[in-house]
Structure formats: C-alpha cells, structure tokens
Amino acid sequence: MLTAEQNSILTDVSPGTPLHNYWKKHWIPALRSEALRAGGAPQKVELLCEKYVAFRGHDGSVGFLLEACPHRGVSLALGRNENNRLTCIFHGWSFDAQGNCTRMPTEKDQSFCQKVKGQGFKVREGGGVVWVFLGDGEPPKFTDFAFTHFTRDHTRPRASYNEANWLQNVETLMDSAHIGLLHHDTTADANAPQAGLQLVTGNDTPKYTLEQRPYGLRSYSLRTTGAEKDYLRVTEYVAPGTAFIGTTDAEAAFVIIVVPVNNTRSLQWYIYWDSRQLIDNNLPDFALMGTDESDDNFAASRQGTPNYGQDRAAMEAGETWSGVPGVIFEDYLVAESIPIVDRTREFLGSGDLAIVRLRRELLERIRQAEAGEDAVKSQECDYRALRALAEMVPVGTNIQDFTEGKRQERISQFK
Numbered sequence: 296m297l298t299a300e301q302n303s304i305l306t307d308v309s310p311g312t313p314l315h316n317y318w319k320k321h322w323i324p325a326l327r328s329e330a331l332r333a334g335g336a337p338q339k340v341e342l343l344c345e346k347y348v349a350f351r352g353h354d355g356s357v358g359f360l361l362e363a364c365p366h367r368g369v370s371l372a373l374g375r376n377e378n379n380r381l382t383c384i385f386h387g388w389s390f391d392a393q394g395n396c397t398r399m400p401t402e403k404d405q406s407f408c409q410k411v412k413g414q415g416f417k418v419r420e421g422g423g424v425v426w427v428f429l430g431d432g433e434p435p436k437f438t439d440f441a442f443t444h445f446t447r448d449h450t451r452p453r454a455s456y457n458e459a460n461w462l463q464n465v466e467t468l469m470d471s472a473h474i475g476l477l478h479h480d481t482t483a484d485a486n487a488p489q490a491g492l493q494l495v496t497g498n499d500t501p502k503y504t505l506e507q508r509p510y511g512l513r514s515y516s517l518r519t520t521g522a523e524k525d526y527l528r529v530t531e532y533v534a535p536g537t538a539f540i541g542t543t544d545a546e547a548a549f550v551i552i553v554v555p556v557n558n559t560r561s562l563q564w565y566i567y568w569d570s571r572q573l574i575d576n577n578l579p580d581f582a583l584m585g586t587d588e589s590d591d592n593f594a595a596s597r598q599g600t601p602n603y604g605q606d607r608a609a610m611e612a613g614e615t616w617s618g619v620p621g622v623i624f625e626d627y628l629v630a631e632s633i634p635i636v637d638r639t640r641e642f643l644g645s646g647d648l649a650i651v652r653l654r655r656e657l658l659e660r661i662r663q664a665e666a667g668e669d670a671v672k673s674q675e676c677d678y679r680a681l682r683a684l685a686e687m688v689p690v691g692t693n694i695q696d697f698t699e700g701k702r703q704e705r706i707s708q709f710k
C-alpha cells in the first residue's frame with residue numbers, strides 16, 4: 296500500500312513532476328528506426344506528456360524536435376522533409392537535425408535564426424530503435440543492451456500502445472505470481488512455448504528473492520516441482536521501465552520496455568533477439584499471436600474489440616481462464632481495467648514482494664534525481680550482459696551463483 300502522495304509521485308509524469316524529471320535522465324526508446332524513411336514523412340511522438348516530431352533526412356540522420364514550430368506553434372509533423380531539414384509549411388522556417396533554425400523566408404535579417412537554435416534532442420539508433428535523450432545536459436552512458444549491437448536480421452523490435460498508466464504495466468512485468476493464473480491457458484497448454492512453463496500451473500506460491508543491482512533489481516522466483524529439478528525464473532529490471540523476461544537458452548532472448556506516453560497511455564516495446572540465427576526464424580509463437588502486421592502498433596487491430604474479445608461462453612464452459620486469447624492481451628485487459636490504480640486501497644500479500652521492492656526502488660531513485668544525485672548509475676551498469684532466465688535447475692542449486700555464472704558466460708561472448 297502507498298500513501299496518496301507516493302502513488303502520485305510514481306504515476307504522474309506531467310511536466311514539472313519528479314517522475315517527469317527522473318524519466319528525462321534516461322535514454323528512451325521512442326520509435327522504430329524503420330518507421331523513419333530517409334526524406335519521408337515526419338512522425339509524431341508523444342512521450343512524458345509532451346509532443347515531439349521525428350524525421351530522417353536524406354543523409355540518414357535522425358532529427359528529434361518539439362512538435363510545435365518555434366515560430367507560431369504549427370505542427371512540424373506537417374512539414375517538408377528536404378535537404379536534411381524539416382521545413383514548416385506555414386512560413387517556411389527550416390530546422391536541421393539538431394533543431395537549429397537554418398532559414399527564415401519571412402525575415403530580412405537571417406541572423407534572427409540564432410535566437411531559435413538548439414530546439415532538438417540527442418538521438419542514438421541501436422537494435423532497430425531510435426532512442427532519445429530528452430533531458431538537459433549530458434546524457435548518461437547509452438543503454439547498450441545486447442540487442443542494440445545487432446542488426447534487424449537478429450533483433451525484432453515491436454511496439455504497441457495501451458491505455459494504462461506506465462507503472463501498472465511495469466508492475467505486471469515484475470509480477471511472477473500472475474503467470475500461472477491470468478496466463479493459465481498458455482501455461483497449462485501441453486505445448487506451452489517454453490520447457491518448464493507448464494510447471495507454473497497450480498504452483499502459484501513460488502519462493503521469491505529480490506536483489507538490488509546498480510541498474511535496478513534482479514528478481515528470482517523458484518518453483519519446486521517435487522521432481523529432481525526446480526523451475527527458476529529470473530527477471531532483470533532496469534529502472535525505470537525495462538524488464539528482461541525469462542526465456543530458455545534455445546529461445547530468442549526477450550525484453551519488454553514500458554514508456555509513459557502520458558498519465559493514462561503507455562508505449563510498450565517487445566524486443567526479441569538471437570545472435571545465433573535469423574530472428575524471424577526463431578520468434579516464439581506467442582510473440583505474434585493475435586497481433587496484426589504492424590510492428591509500430593501491433594495491438595491496434597484488437598483494441599476496438601470490447602475486453603479484447605473476452606469470451607464469456609467459453610469461460611462458463613471451462614474452456615479458458617481469462618477468456619482472452621493471447622498473453623499480451625491478457626496483460627493489457629488487466630492493466631487497462633483501471634487507468635490509474637489507487638494504491639492507497641490495496642492489500643499486498645507475500646506474492647507481491649517484487650511489487651513492493653519495485654516501488655521502493657523507484658521512489659528512492661526519483662528522490663535521488665530530485666536531490667541532484669546520480670539516479671541512473673549508468674557507469675556501474677554492464678547493460679550488454681543482461682538477460683533473464685527460465686530454467687530447470689537441479690534441486691538445491693544456488694540460484695544466485697547459477698544466475699551469475701550465466702551472466703559471466705554472456706560477458707565472455709562479447710570479448
């Protein structure tokens with residue numbers, strides 16, 4: 296349970312709030328690289344309750360600017376993309392990728408351009424994603440997660456939006472307890488996508504262990520099975536919105552990144568990567584189940600359907616638990632059911648340990664950011680080695696040592 300003030304600190308991302316300022320200290324995945332064609336249409340991007348526009352010049356460089364033209368506020372998303380400049384169609388003012396005004400046809404004295412320079416933001420591209428730093432000053436070290444080192448052949452970034460506050464989306468990612476319940480149809484399936492996942496079914500009180508890390512939290516959930524192996528899931532949480540979700544070694548690795556669009560809308564990234572084979576040959580079935588073709592907003596085609604098509608008749612007939620086909624849409628249905636949860640009225644149990652630690656971690660980092668301390672700790676983080684686990688391990692395994700061993704294996708692969 297939180298106080299009303301704590302709930303507000305963690306959920307209100309409006310300009311000027313501590314959460315808004317904290318998010319602006321991070322690299323944010325904003326849109327897919329492929330969504331920006333050189334010389335093509337600029338794209339509107341809303342992040343942290345503010346409106347931006349992104350474009351790719353003919354030279355391939357990406358510009359990321361405030362959407363409103365600095366002259367009189369017309370949307371630059373309507374602008375002309377030519378000569379590596381975005382030109383407002385109202386009075387023809389032009390801006391380069393750094394946001395410097397380079398031409399003002401309505402002014403005799405072009406030196407006036409100097410007054411409106413520096414309207415752009417720093418961008419990086421990696422893993423098929425355009426990342427932006429929206430804060431002031433120098434950005435932190437880039438979050439060079441493993442997939443950011445691969446080309447599109449080996450990494451598949453997919454984005455979608457839902458109508459829920461960002462925090463409850465992140466909380467869902469950290470909540471191992473719901474997997475065997477909300478996602479029962481998937482975990483109970485004899486052909487479940489992962490070896491071991493069936494063991495989650497009916498095993499809803501795993502042993503949780505949480506560890507604080509420089510980047511955020513490492514969360515272990517261990518399910519005993521009565522056989523000679525236990526089922527271990529390890530989630531790596533990178534504050535504020537990233538959670539690496541466990542997959543087996545045979546599968547593609549997987550990360551979900553939640554970004555606040557505004558207080559009741561989230562952008563969510565679902566990114567798979569596999570260094571060993573072409574990613575499109577090793578994408579797990581559930582990654583695409585029921586989603587449409589667009590990797591820029593793959594849930595859109597399902598969002599006109601009430602309750603994501605929850606099938607009451609099938610629920611009554613005992614054929615399904617949630618009534619909703621698809622793991623991702625089960626999560627969305629739950630998250631969107633209350634746009635901003637009132638956390639002053641909860642009853643948190645032992646199954647909510649990761650949620651409690653997540654909130655505590657975020658509140659502390661937001662406080663640090665407000666105090667001018669290093670809330671990101673990027674210099675202490677080896678982002679490349681992060682990957683979650685979903686493994687059968689012999690009973691009695693030291694799960695911390697096992698997880699660290701896996702991490703060391705990955706680090707050695709980078710050398």
Ligand code: FES
Pocket residue numbers: 364365366367368369383384385386387388
């Ligand atoms: S509003 Fe953009 S040039 Fe005038």
Ligand SMILES: [Fe+2]
Pocket residue numbers: 467473474477478622626
């Ligand atoms: Fe889920």
